[in-house]
Amino acid sequence: MSSAIDLSGVFPAMCTPFDEDRRIDFETLRTDAQRLEAAGVDGLVPVGSTGESATLTHDDHVRVVAAVIEAVDDVPVIAGTGSNNTREALELSERAVDAGADALVIISPYYNKPEQRGLVEHFRTIADAVDLPQIVYNVPSRTGRNIEPDTAVELASHENVAGYKAASGDLGQIGEIAERTTDEDFAVLSGDDALTVPVISVGGTGTISVAANIEPERTCAMVGAALDGDYVRARNIHHELGALFRGLFVETNPIPVKEAMQIRGYGPARLRSPLSRLADEYREDLETLLADLEREPTEVADAAEGDR
Template sequence: MTAIDLSGVFPAMCTPFDEDERIDFETLQADAQRLEAAGVDGLVPVGSTGESATLTHDEHVQVVEAVIEAVDDVPVIAGSGSNNTREALELSERAADAGADGLLLISPYYNKPEQRGLIDHYRTIADAVDLPQIVYNVPSRTGRNIEPDTVVELASHETIAGYKAASGDLGQIGEIVERTTDEEFAVLSGDDPLTLPTVSVGGTGTISVVANIEPERTCAMVGAALDGDYARAREIHHELGPLVRELFVETNPIPVKEAMQIRGYGPARMRSPLSRLAEEYRADLEAVLADLERDATELADAEGDR
């Protein structure tokens, strides 16, 4: 297995669709190149933000292949989880065959396995697929928390390289960091509001929604925190705060896709049953994006005058 550096910023990419709800591969690849040029540390296609739940297995693989083809020098970590272990294994094997550098595996949703079932699920995939794998805990979507004891046990597996923390429980995140310090194991934030707190307790970075819109700022915040410059990291955290809040007024990725369209990065079209952002939220989102653009322009002008 070739290890990858799981520190820094990894945007959870959107999947753009055309007017017929087919994948817009040209826009997808342009977006991957934009994010790479902005300095991100890796890309995560076909996760929750990439609307994986409404993609076919073939589309999953096609998206992964397209992103890999588009970028030059950043790892591509493919979402390949499922609530069916056999299905997750098949998706993981196909992502590996497509050339993915790593895998992001959401815990089984809806059927709510016990912790022993979660261990068996992840070990089955880790034993079979020789790629670094990230365990993804998002109880609000899955209905089941991955308990710290379970994460610690999984961390001992040589192929399980990290944990995406989207529980909203900073105490639990800190405990997992504390108890896996002897392992080569990365803990990444999966909640944009908690990226800075997660790094502060020993996390290594973020798999981020907001980084789709503000990759440079997100990279600057995480980089400053990892370097111990918490004054600068807090400053950027608060700059991004209004946008982060707007990106979660409705179910992700509804708001971020709207923001992508406003910025000209891709269409806001969703696959049913997700819908476009409610009109009542659009003006606030536009205003926050305009404020960030104005701040960036003013900063660039000030630096140019020096």
């Protein structure tokens, strides 16, 4: 492998901000990347599902990745480069490498619903051609096909397949993959904020997180506590963030998180069609839970006070 990357900790799945004409707002994108880096995250993941990759052109992908790399000083940038077919995913991966990405996260091909042997061939084709650490992304609710444990374990033996983003909701399956790849240099990352602490408890190394866009410090504290084995503190922060975890998925991601970004002043809520703004019935609840998070004492604040 041409380079290694530490896949432990918190990696926000970044939003892609748009201006009034639905063009990429690069100034806001750079500012947001710097905000997250300053909050202590361990890396950034642009142009994934949360970054509306499905509505971005290939040139958009590359420009977003390059802008995030340019904006930050000392955190790795893991580019989303998946597609519904192998040729496009390979092209996006190669272009992300040229843009300077440190690693890739590659969703399994959606809509086509390949068999497990097709998934192995797809990921191996990219791993053979692109000498950069790659994270296999399993999210059956979007792709229509689960990456089975045997498939994940087989892929883990490839020197360029460095990790697995788990968003199946099946903790038993996630734990099995962590168990069976213990002897590999292979990270299992939660792709579901509500399951981050449980995933770490069965061998996970961190999270590619939607909620970290809104509460990066708390998310880092929660993951850090879990990785240190302090599950009392990790659980307490998990409970502090529980309403946020639920609120960010009342409609299709990234609709709620973009609304939350606007409420917090981090970026506009604009999305590209066919996604639409958060329904009015959910907006007031989201505003309330965000305000509650700002008002309430936290495990993070308590720890900081104790260090003084």
